[in-house]
Amino acid sequence: LSERLQKAFAGLRRKGKVTESDVSEAMREIRLALLEADVNFKVVKDFIKTVREQAVGSAVLDSLTPAQQIIKIVNDELTKTMGEAAVPLVKAPKIPTVIMMVGLQGAGKTTTVGKLATRLIQQEKARPLLIAADVYRPAAIEQLEVVGQQVNAPVFQLGTDVDPREIVRQGLAQAALQHNDYVIIDTAGRLQIDEKLMAELTDIKAIAQPNDILLVVDAMTGQAATDVATGFNEQLDITGVVLTKLDGDTRGGAALSIRAVTGKPIMFVGQGEKMDALDVFYPDRMANRILGMGDMLTLIDKAQQNFDEKQAADMAEKMRENTFDFNDFLDQMDQVSKMGPMEDIMKMIPGMANNPALKNFKMDPKDIAHMKAIVYSMTPAERVDPDLLNQSRRRRIAAGSARPVQEVNRMIKQFNQSKQVMNQMYKGNMQGMEGLLGG
Ligand code: GDP
Numbered sequence: 001l002s003e004r005l006q007k008a009f010a011g012l013r014r015k016g017k018v019t020e021s022d023v024s025e026a027m028r029e030i031r032l033a034l035l036e037a038d039v040n041f042k043v044v045k046d047f048i049k050t051v052r053e054q055a056v057g058s059a060v061l062d063s064l065t066p067a068q069q070i071i072k073i074v075n076d077e078l079t080k081t082m083g084e085a086a087v088p089l090v091k092a093p094k095i096p097t098v099i100m101m102v103g104l105q106g107a108g109k110t111t112t113v114g115k116l117a118t119r120l121i122q123q124e125k126a127r128p129l130l131i132a133a134d135v136y137r138p139a140a141i142e143q144l145e146v147v148g149q150q151v152n153a154p155v156f157q158l159g160t161d162v163d164p165r166e167i168v169r170q171g172l173a174q175a176a177l178q179h180n181d182y183v184i185i186d187t188a189g190r191l192q193i194d195e196k197l198m199a200e201l202t203d204i205k206a207i208a209q210p211n212d213i214l215l216v217v218d219a220m221t222g223q224a225a226t227d228v229a230t231g232f233n234e235q236l237d238i239t240g241v242v243l244t245k246l247d248g249d250t251r252g253g254a255a256l257s258i259r260a261v262t263g264k265p266i267m268f269v270g271q272g273e274k275m276d277a278l279d280v281f282y283p284d285r286m287a288n289r290i291l292g293m294g295d296m297l298t299l300i301d302k303a304q305q306n307f308d309e310k311q312a313a314d315m316a317e318k319m320r321e322n323t324f325d326f327n328d329f330l331d332q333m334d335q336v337s338k339m340g341p342m343e344d345i346m347k348m349i350p351g352m353a354n355n356p357a358l359k360n361f362k363m364d365p366k367d368i369a370h371m372k373a374i375v376y377s378m379t380p381a382e383r384v385d386p387d388l389l390n391q392s393r394r395r396r397i398a399a400g401s402a403r404p405v406q407e408v409n410r411m412i413k414q415f416n417q418s419k420q421v422m423n424q425m426y427k428g429n430m431q432g433m434e435g436l437l438g439g
C-alpha cells in the first residue's frame, strides 16, 4: 500500500468495529492519495462521494474486516469508473477501417500510429496505409516515414504544401485502389487546443468518416489531461483514448479523470518508445496503479474467496500472540492449498517479494500431504507445544508417518521459520497482511 493508504487503513484495522467518522477519516486519506496520483480534483470529489455512500450504506461497519471491505469498495468503484473491460477497435463492415488519431503536440500520435499498425499487422496480418496529415511541423512527415519503414507499412504523403483535407481525400482514394484494409490518419497537434486546429480536424473527420477517433493523451500531463480530453471530445466526439508514456513514473490518475469527464473508454496504453510498446488497457490494473497497491487487491480477493473469515481472524490473533501451533499449521495448510502456491501468494504482498526470509520458502502439494502426515503422527500435546519435540519423539513421528527423520526435522524447522515470518509481519513491517487476514 502507498504510505498514505497504509496509514488510513491501519487506523481502521485497530478497531473491531468502525464508526462513520472512521470512514470519513479513511475517505480523507483516499482523497489525498487520488490527488497525489494526479486525478482531477472534481473527479476525486465525486468519486469519494460515491464510495462514502457505499461504505456507510453497506454492511461494512458491522463486518469483521472493515478495512478490507473499504479497500475493496474503493478498488471496485475505481475499476468500474474506468470502464469494466478492455474495449476493442471498431471494424468497418467494408474495408478500409479508418482510424483517426488526434491530440496535442508531443502527446505521442505519430508513435502510436506506428504501434497500432504493428499490432494490426501482427494480429490480423493487416495491410494498413498510414496517412501523413500533419503538415505544420517540418519533421512530422519524415517521422511518419521512418515509423512506416520500421513497421513495414506504406505511408501516403503529399509534402507540407498541400492542405491536410486534400491529403486525406487523396490518401483514402489510394487506399481504395490498393485495397488497404486499414487507414490510420496521423494529424497535427498544437500546444493547446485552438479553433483553427479543431476546424481542420472537424473537416478531416467529415471527409474520412473514421470508425474510431482516438485521442492520444500524455499520462504525465496529470490534471490538465481532463481539459484536453473534454475539449477534443466536445468538438470531435472521440470514440476512445490512448494514454501514452505510462512507462514513466506517473501513477496514471489521468486515466480516471479522462474516463470520468468524457465517458469515453481508454482503449490502449503506451508503455515505451518502441513500436511494440502498446498494450490493451485494463481498468483493474490501472486502479491498482493509481492506488499504489501492487497486487494487494488480487490477494484480498483470493483471500476472500477462500478464507473463512472467522477462521482467518482467529489465525491472525494466534500469529499476533505467537501461539500458533501445529494444529493451526494444519488448518493453514488446508486454507493455503486452496489459494495456490504459497510462494506466489507471498510475492503478491507489497514489500515481500524480495524478503530474504522467503528465499527458501517453498511448498508443493505433495510436500503439504507429507507435512500433514507428519503432524498427524504427533500427539495432541506435541502439536500444541512444539518445544516438546526432542530427537526420540522426532524418530517416533518419522516412523509413524513413514517419512524419513530428516524430513521431520526439516518440517519442524520450516514450521518455526514460517512462524517467524508471520510474527515478523505482525511486528509492523507488513501491516497489509493483517488486513488480509482480517486483523
Ligand atoms: P505527436 O506530436 O503527438 O505525434 O507525438 P510523437 O509521436 O512525436 O511523440 C512525442 C515523443 O514522445 C517522442 O519522443 C516519442 O518517442 C515519445 N513517446 C510517445 N509515446 C510514448 C510512450 O508510450 N512512452 C514513452 N516513454 N515515450 C513515448
Ligand code: MG
Residues within 6 Å of the ligand: 109, 110, 111, 134, 140, 186, 187
Ligand atoms: Mg506527430
